[in-house]
Amino acid sequence: MYYLSEQQRVLAEGARDKACPFGEDINLDAYIHDPDHDQVPTYDELVAEERETLVKAGFDVGDHDRAASFLQVNHAIGHCCRKVEGVEVMPMRQALELYDSLPEYWWQAVDVDADKYTAKVALDFDNGYFIRALAGTKTTLPVQTCLFMSSEKVLQNVHNIIVVEEGAELEIISGCATSHQMKQGLHLGVSELYIKKNARLSFTMIHHWGEEVVTRPRTVVQVDEGGTYISNYISMKKVRSLQMYPTAYLRGRGGTVRFNSVVAAPAGSHLDMGSRVYLSHPECRAEVISRAVSFGGDIVARGHLVGEDPAVKAHLECHGLMLSRRGLIHAIPELEGRAAGVEMSHEAAVGKIAREEVEYLMARGLSEEEATSTIVRGFLNVAIEGLPASLQKDLDELMARSNEGGM
Amino acid sequence: MLTVEDLWVDVGGKQVLKGVNFEIPDGRTHILFGKNGSGKTTLLLTLIGFSAYEVVQGRILFKGIDITRMPVNERVQLGMGVSFQRPPAVRGLLTRQMADICNRSGADYKELAERLNFTDFLDRELNVGFSGGEMKRSEMLQLMLQKPDFIMLDEPESGVDIENMHLIGKVASELLERHLNRTRKRSGLIITHTGYILDYLNADLGYVMIDGAIVCSGNPYQIFSTINEKGFEECANCTI
Numbered sequence: 336m337y338y339l340s341e342q343q344r345v346l347a348e349g350a351r352d353k354a355c356p357f358g359e360d361i362n363l364d365a366y367i368h369d370p371d372h373d374q375v376p377t378y379d380e381l382v383a384e385e386r387e388t389l390v391k392a393g394f395d396v397g398d399h400d401r402a403a404s405f406l407q408v409n410h411a412i413g414h415c416c417r418k419v420e421g422v423e424v425m426p427m428r429q430a431l432e433l434y435d436s437l438p439e440y441w442w443q444a445v446d447v448d449a450d451k452y453t454a455k456v457a458l459d460f461d462n463g464y465f466i467r468a469l470a471g472t473k474t475t476l477p478v479q480t481c482l483f484m485s486s487e488k489v490l491q492n493v494h495n496i497i498v499v500e501e502g503a504e505l506e507i508i509s510g511c512a513t514s515h516q517m518k519q520g521l522h523l524g525v526s527e528l529y530i531k532k533n534a535r536l537s538f539t540m541i542h543h544w545g546e547e548v549v550t551r552p553r554t555v556v557q558v559d560e561g562g563t564y565i566s567n568y569i570s571m572k573k574v575r576s577l578q579m580y581p582t583a584y585l586r587g588r589g590g591t592v593r594f595n596s597v598v599a600a601p602a603g604s605h606l607d608m609g610s611r612v613y614l615s616h617p618e619c620r621a622e623v624i625s626r627a628v629s630f631g632g633d634i635v636a637r638g639h640l641v642g643e644d645p646a647v648k649a650h651l652e653c654h655g656l657m658l659s660r661r662g663l664i665h666a667i668p669e670l671e672g673r674a675a676g677v678e679m680s681h682e683a684a685v686g687k688i689a690r691e692e693v694e695y696l697m698a699r700g701l702s703e704e705e706a707t708s709t710i711v712r713g714f715l716n717v718a719i720e721g722l723p724a725s726l727q728k729d730l731d732e733l734m735a736r737s738n739e740g741g742m
Numbered sequence: 743m744l745t746v747e748d749l750w751v752d753v754g755g756k757q758v759l760k761g762v763n764f765e766i767p768d769g770r771t772h773i774l775f776g777k778n779g780s781g782k783t784t785l786l787l788t789l790i791g792f793s794a795y796e797v798v799q800g801r802i803l804f805k806g807i808d809i810t811r812m813p814v815n816e817r818v819q820l821g822m823g824v825s826f827q828r829p830p831a832v833r834g835l836l837t838r839q840m841a842d843i844c845n846r847s848g849a850d851y852k853e854l855a856e857r858l859n860f861t862d863f864l865d866r867e868l869n870v871g872f873s874g875g876e877m878k879r880s881e882m883l884q885l886m887l888q889k890p891d892f893i894m895l896d897e898p899e900s901g902v903d904i905e906n907m908h909l910i911g912k913v914a915s916e917l918l919e920r921h922l923n924r925t926r927k928r929s930g931l932i933i934t935h936t937g938y939i940l941d942y943l944n945a946d947l948g949y950v951m952i953d954g955a956i957v958c959s960g961n962p963y964q965i966f967s968t969i970n971e972k973g974f975e976e977c978a979n980c981t982i
């Protein structure tokens with residue numbers, strides 16, 4: 336219990352069985368957490384298929400055009416390197432040693448006892464990354480991180496902290512993926528993000544999980560005065576169960592946050608996801624935009640904006656596209672105005688592809704399949720401009736498979 | 743080029759076309775007049791094969807092939823092309839990407855876009871928030887790149903200002919190869935209310951559609967002035 340205060344430990348113990356109100360309740364005992372006996376491949380031992388999966392999760396294996404790289408496999412650090420000044424990237428355990436347990440940041444944004452998953456990460460902490468952009472640092476190259484799982488039925492407990500100090504600007508591309516060999520696994524990830532005064536973080540997260548994987552990310556972002564947080568979330572591949580509700584607190588004047596997410600759910604996927612923003616100071620802005628496509632899987636697309644100061648503006652947009660007769664898209668946008676004068680709006684729509692649009696594209700020579708995937712790609716592009724090429728391929732595969740399925 | 747025989751079409755459960763017959767030979771441009779709601783757009787969208795338009799009787803022959811039940815894109819591969827009266831907006835698809843789809847030969851279309859005053863619109867989402875005139879120029883650009891043998895224009899001038907009208911007229915004339923005489927191959931079917939486009943085309947034949955049927959045909963310029971002077975009712979008792 337080196338990393339927890341006595342009080343935190345008691346809280347975590349008390350929350351061991353505390354279910355989350357959203358998503359399927361996961362039996363943690365069905366997964367294996369045995370860091371001492373788990374055979375983890377080193378970075379150099381990753382086989383070609385695994386490296387390819389890393390690429391699909393946005394990870395440049397040669398560290399090209401990256402300010403720094405971090406890779407964790409199961410509980411072990413596979414690779415960590417840094418190429419530019421002004422940005423620290425290191426394993427979380429190392430950061431805790433180096434900085435006296437990081438009292439300003441460690442479990443300061445996420446509650447230890449939020450639910451059984453945060454409690455589990457607190458009590459059985461493996462590792463994670465600590466990334467800090469020092470005050471005023473502006474890096475042009477992104478930092479890349481990847482959390483990789485490679486053993487069957489493995490439970491991965493990750494705790495990450497990102498700090499962007501005053502006036503700094505940082506871009507992070509973060510992938511989560513699994514080895515092609517493993518089917519089942521559980522990833523629990525606590526992430527605490529601190530965006531200081533006038534700082535800016537752009538955080539792109541790509542999930543590329545195995546088909547039977549279960550994942551429960553737990554993210555809280557604190558944005559100070561004039562700070563900006565931009566999150567892009569992409570998941571194009573089947574994952575058995577994902578539930579997350581990243582939450583941002585805008586804690587000073589002019590704080591801005593944008594959550595963009597783009598997800599596709601093949602049959603057998605269950606996604607329960609949303610973003611929540613508390614706007615509690617003048618001139619705070621929030622935009623939550625999601626695009627969800629069901630190929631037969633279930634998607635609950637949530638969003639929750641809380642306006643606590645009269646001079647805030649926020650917009651929420653959930654659009655869903657049903658491409659299969661089966662599957663579900665349930666859009667649940669929530670607006671909560673707690674001060675006169677707030678300007679908050681939402682827009683939700685769930686539908687199918689307009690026949691007229693498909694035929695319009697066919698009238699320019701595309702086949703029906705080509706026209707349909709062009710429209711779906713456009714639909715997703717509205718939330719995240721320019722899907723990475725490797726993910727474009729995933730989407731095309733989904734489209735091709737659903738066309739064969741004769742929907 | 744195109745033969746339409748006894749064509750009956752239902753849309754949304756409503757009988758709209760009621761026995762349409764006509765023929766357009768190679769190299770000819772024909773004009774279709776008719777009141778609002780008479781069935782002109784229905785005819786064009788049936789010819790291109792949109793699925794909401796159900797052919798209940800009759801057939802369509804294009805270049806000697808029966809295309810009555812053919813998918814839209816196969817008709818296009820055979821050489822058909824349409825400029826739509828009201829094209830749908832496609833969110834997330836840039837107009838440039840649509841232009842690339844039309845541009846099978848991979849030609850450089852920078853100059854063409856410039857000529858159509860359209861360069862600034864290429865990076866906008868297709869038809870999203872386009873004004874009436876912008877939409878028409880976008881449609882013309884797409885057709886210029888597509889280079890169909892049979893060109894259908896559904897009110898290419900509606901909502902277009904005078905300067906842009908001149909542009910669209912010239913582009914339409916080029917598309918339809920009106921400058922060629924004996925070697926002209928392309929044919930067209932053009933819907934117009936205002937008749938402005940007629941000034942650029944030297945069109946060959948005009949039709950008047952009333953309540954889903956073609957009631958008269960003749961010199962398009964004569965028909966247009968009759969309609970202007972006496973209205974469509976006169977065409978019902980056509981004397982041309």
Ligand SMILES: Nc1ncnc2c1ncn2[C@@H]1O[C@H](COP(=O)(O)OP(=O)(O)OP(=O)(O)O)[C@@H](O)[C@H]1O
Nearest residue numbers: 753754756758776777778779780781782783784785
């Ligand atoms: N999807 C539909 N459902 C029901 N009725 C329709 C549908 N589409 C067209 N119609 C009807 O069919 C008739 C013919 O419409 P069409 O668009 O072909 O007319 P038009 O001659 O092109 O008119 P305009 O000059 O106004 O463009 C109209 O009465 C119209 O309301």
Ligand SMILES: [Mg+2]
Nearest residue numbers: 782783784827
């Ligand atoms: Mg019409």
